[in-house]
Amino acid sequence: MQFLNTLAFARQLDYKDSLAKYRDKFFYPQTNGKDVIYFTGNSLGLQPKNAQEYVNEVMKDWADLAVEGHFYANKPWWDYHERLATPLAKVVGAKTEEVSVMNTLTVNLHLLLVSFYRPTKKRFKIICEEKAFPSDQYMLQSQVRFHGLDEEEAIVEIKKRQGEHFWRTEDVISKIEEIGDELALVLIGGVNYYNGQVFDMESVTASGKRVGAYVGWDLAHAAGNVELKLHDWDVDFAAWCSYKYMNSGPGNASGFFVHERYLNKKDIPRFEGWWGTKKETRFLMKREFEPMENADAWQLSNAPILSVAPYLASLQLFEEVGMHALLEKQKLLTSYLEFILEEIDKQVESSFEIITPKERGCQLSVFLHGEGRSLFDYLMKNGVITDWREPNVIRLAPTPFYCSFEDMFRFGEILKAGILSK
Ligand SMILES: Cc1ncc(COP(=O)(O)O)c(C=O)c1O
Structure with missing residues (x-):
């Protein structure tokens, strides 16, 4: 699929996503009155409302x-x-x-x-x-x-x-x-x-x-x-x-x-x-x-x-x-995140590198060059929950149950603003 780094395109993917309704079955932490973009399902998954x-x-x-x-x-x-x-x-x-x-x-x-x-x-x-x-x-x-x-x-x-x-x-x-x-x-x-x-x-x-x-x-x-x-x-x-x-x-x-x-x-x-x-x-x-x-x-x-x-x-x-539907969405969502990262990387002159190989699940580990820690802090302050691993890695795990394609687009915008503000 030919991806586009636009809000309209991300929303179109959400519209076609048969799992989109499962977003509402989880509780989200809030930052500045808005649901966070939650990338740490690889550490602690969100709480399902039925729990x-x-x-x-x-x-x-x-x-x-x-x-x-x-x-x-x-x-x-x-x-x-x-x-x-x-x-x-x-x-x-x-x-x-x-x-x-x-x-x-x-x-x-x-x-x-x-x-x-x-x-x-x-x-x-x-x-x-x-x-x-x-x-x-x-x-x-x-x-x-x-x-x-x-x-x-x-x-x-x-x-x-x-x-x-x-x-x-x-x-x-x-x-x-x-x-x-x-x-x-x-x-x-x-x-x-x-x-x-x-x-x-x-x-x-x-x-x-x-x-x-x-x-x-x-x-x-x-x-x-x-x-x-x-x-x-x-x-x-x-x-x-x-x-x-x-x-x-x-x-x-x-x-x-x-x-x-x-x-x-x-x-x-x-x-x-x-x-x-x-x-x-x-x-x-x-x-x-x-x-x-x-x-x-x-x-x-x-x-x-x-x-x-x-x-x-x-x-x-x-x-x-069912695992089949989850895996289908996981592949598309992670590929879309990868595409967004590559697009931003082109725009801001290579300030990070994906170190996850193609044999992967939904996690992408990103090695940040330069001032990584302050970029991580910027993301956290701006509603992106991710985690930090020494020496300079953030892990992004867009889980198919509760992450949307729009989340990936919004994340890209926040990431770009964070890099350009340094
Ligand atoms: C790969 C791996 N193994 C083991 C553990 C330890 O798990 P527990 O504290 O439930 O024993 C973790 C915890 O995050 C883990 O990620």
């Missing part, structure tokens, strides 16, 4: 029924989390039984590594991307130390090439092949938090499996943002948070995936608790653990219903819209 209804329902059931709510609430609490599995499975390309929700992301990655990082004398190495999200680095380092191994020896980071801003799939695969039968685990962020790159999860997974390693993905920036086919790609395990593209509220519960080949097994190494044992016999308070037949076997505690409620509310919107 309060779902939370209030739980609060009311708690007030009216107290402990009886476990079995007699409108949506009984003892199996409340099960309602999330089917819609979530569609978001990540899994079977319903392969998906569940519990804890938070870093906790879930640790718990999954109990099952999927089983180092031996020979096979003990982990491959991850260089400068992985810090929590993932700490998680991997502490896992390695926990097993009495040396971090420097056990953790192998895939580097970007000199002068490049992205990782090459061939470099990831050749490192996997080089380490071969010493490789215990590949664990990478499916979409990198800094440059917005989508890894070729299918090829990397296949390569890791070929050398006999487990392959897992941190999907914090991928779930609800890019196409995922976890089951078909034969991924062993994955986990993601729900507060970014999944719009479920700050610090909210994490979803996770375990491939069906590991389900319904008693002998798998796993930390266990009462919510993972068969629900039919759970309240008989028996001594032995009988795993649930689905990913719920990894559940430890009874679910935090008040956090799972807004996640369910958000998933209702994902169900209505």
